[in-house]
Amino acid sequence: MPHQGKEFSDDKDKLCLALREKVKQVGGCGAENGPREPKTCSVVVSPIQPQQASKLVPVLSELLPLNDGLSHLKRVRRVSFAGNAASVELEIVLCRDEVWEHRKADASEVLKSFNLQLEKRMVPATAPLSREELRKWGDLWPLIFKPGKHLHKPPSPVELRDMYNHMSRTTELAESVEVPPNCAVAAVLVHPASGEVVACGLDKSQRHARVSDGTFTVNTKLSHAVMNCLSSFASPHIPTISNEEEQKNTDKMGKKQLKRASCLPNDQYLCTGLDCYVSREPCVMCSMALLHSRIRRVVFACFNPEHVGGFSEAKIHKESALNHRFEAFLVPVKEIDSEMRSCKT
Template sequence: MENPRENPKKMKFDHKDEEKMKFDHKDEEKAILYPVLADDLVEDTPLTEVYVGTISNQKDISKVIIELNSITPIPELMHLKRIKGKDILLFPVCNIEKNQIFSLLQSKNFDISKLENTIKTSMVAKIPPKIRRQYDKVHKVWPCNFHSNKYLEKLSTNTLFSSKELQEFEGYMRLAIDVALYAREHYFDEPQVGAIVVDTKIKSVVAASYRQTNEGPCRHAAMVAVDNVAKTQNGGAWNIDEITNKDGELNTNGFKEELLNFLKKKYNTLRFGASWFKGKSDLLEPSDGPYLCTGYYVFLTHEPCAMCAMGLIHSRAKRVFFGARTSNGALTTSCKIHTVKDLNHHYEVFGGLLEKQCLQL
C-alpha cells in the first residue's frame, strides 16, 4: 500500500466549508529536498590491492614508467597514475604472486636493478571516482586521474536547483497535497496520496490524480497519474468516459472536471493542461515525445511503491519528487529502482519536499 501509516487517524471535513481542506500555513516548511542517488555516487570508491616497487635512482623514473607501461600495462587501472614519488605501481595483487614479480619482469627484459629489492602493497581506487568527494579521498592514497562533471557535482552536493526553482517545486507539491485532501473529501474517504504531472517546458500542470484503490488494486496515485497523462495523448484505460475536452489552448483531459475547477480557483496563477498531442512525425524534436511522461516532472505526496516506480520508468518521466517516505517505498526506503543500470530508462529522484505536511495526510 502507498500509505505510510498502518492505522492513520481519520480526518473529518465539513463539506460545506472548503477552507477546512487547507493547511494552516503559518508554520510553512521551506522548500527543502534531497537527491536520491545511485550507490556509486553516495558510497566511497571501492579499493583494490596492488604491488608497489620503489625506483632506485630518481633519474630513472621517466624511463621506468615508459618501459613498464609498455611491457606490463594495467588496463583495468588506467585511471591511476603509475608513479607516486619514487614508488611505482607494478601489478594488481590478484594477478600475480609476490615472489614471481621480479622473475616476470626479467622475462620481459626489464632491468630489475632499477628497482629496490623490497616490494610493498598499497590500496588504490578500483574504479575511477565519479565526484570530487570520492576523488579527494582516493587521491590521498594513490594519485588518480579525475575529470569533474559539473552536473554530477551539483546533484551530489544538492546544489542543483536555484531558490526560484525550489519555490516552484514547493508550489507544485502544495498542489499535490491539496489534490489528496480534495480527493479524500469528495471521492474516497481514506488516507490519500496526491500526484501531479508537470510539463516544465510550458510551465503547466498536465494531470492530477489520487489513490483510487476502491475501484481497483492497481489504481495507486502514480499509476492513475500516468493513465491521466495518456488521456491527453489519445489514450488511457481508466474512466475514459470522463474525457470531455475537445478544444482550447491546452488539453485538460488529465483532470476530473470538478477537481480541475477547484485547482484553477485556488491556484489561479498556474497553467493547467497539456500541449495538444502530436505524433513523432510532427515533432521538431522527436526525442521530446510523444511517449507519455517524456520530459515531465512528477510530484507525489508519498514515495511510490515498486509497481508505481516502475510505471514511472516505463512512462519515461524525467524527474520524480516525493514528500514523505513510505514503508514499502521503492525509490529510497526498500530499494532504488530508478538506479538499476539494466533498465532502459532512468529518472532523477528527489525526496523530502514538504515532508512534514505530506506526513499529515
C-alpha cells in the first residue's frame, strides 16, 4: 500500500539506510600485488591522416562505441616515423576483432568514404589499476587511467533502489513458479537505463525420468536459470513457454511474452550493457556464460549453498586472465525486507 507525506519519506530514508548497510560488492579489484603483466586482446585499427580524425571519431563513437570492455583505450594514437619526427600519422582503433566480424557488413558501408586500411593490433584487454601499469602497458596502446576507479564505489541511492526493486521481483518470480524437483531460482536480464526486462529464465535443471521400475531425477546443468535466460535472449524468435503457470508468473515481470525490448538496438551484441538479476548466486559454469555474454553487472539475492559460487569463491568476474570484467553485487532482499518490517513495529 502506498504511503503518504512524511511517512513515505521516512520509509524511503529507512530503505536507503538498509540498502547501504546490506548491499555488498563481491570480489576484489586484482591490484593487490603490484603491477601486473598486461593481458591483451586483438582489435581492428587503421592508419589515418590527422585531418581525418575530427570527422571519423564521432562516426566511430556512434557506430562502434568502445563499451565492450575497451573504454580504457584512447581512440587515437600518434605514430612517428623513425628519422622523420615531422612526419606524423595517426592510428585509430575501431573495435574488437569479434565485434568487427559481427558488424563489418553495415560498418563497412558507413566507413567506406574514409578509405580505411584495416589492420590488427594487440592492446591491453583491461584498464590499468596503477600509474606503474599505465606506464608499462602504454607501450602497446595509449590508455586512459582514472585513479581509484578500481576501488569500490558505492552505487548511488537511485541505483540501490533499482537493484532492490529488480531483485525483489526476480525473487518473487522464482518462488511463485517453483516446480519440484527444480529449485526456486530465476534469472532476469534488465536494460539498466530503461528498466525494461528483456529476458527471463527459470531453473529446469532437475527433471523426472520414468523407467520400468520407477522414477528417478535427472540433473541437467545446462538448464540452470541463467543458461535458460541467456538462451532466451539469444534466440532470434520469441521463445515458447510450455507451462501456463510459468507464463502467468513471468507476466509479473512486465512482459506479455519474452521478447527483445524496444530499448535494444537491432544489432545488439550479446548482452553488452545489460544487467542480470539472479535469485541465487550463479555457479562457475553460469558465471562464465555471463562473462562470455559481456554482461555489465550481476546482482544476486543469496549465496549458493550447492555449488562453488562463481563470484564469491571463483571470482570469475574479476579474473585478470580473462578479457572481460564486470561488477557483482549481493542484494539480500529477504534480510532487507525483514529489517524494514522490524522498523515499523
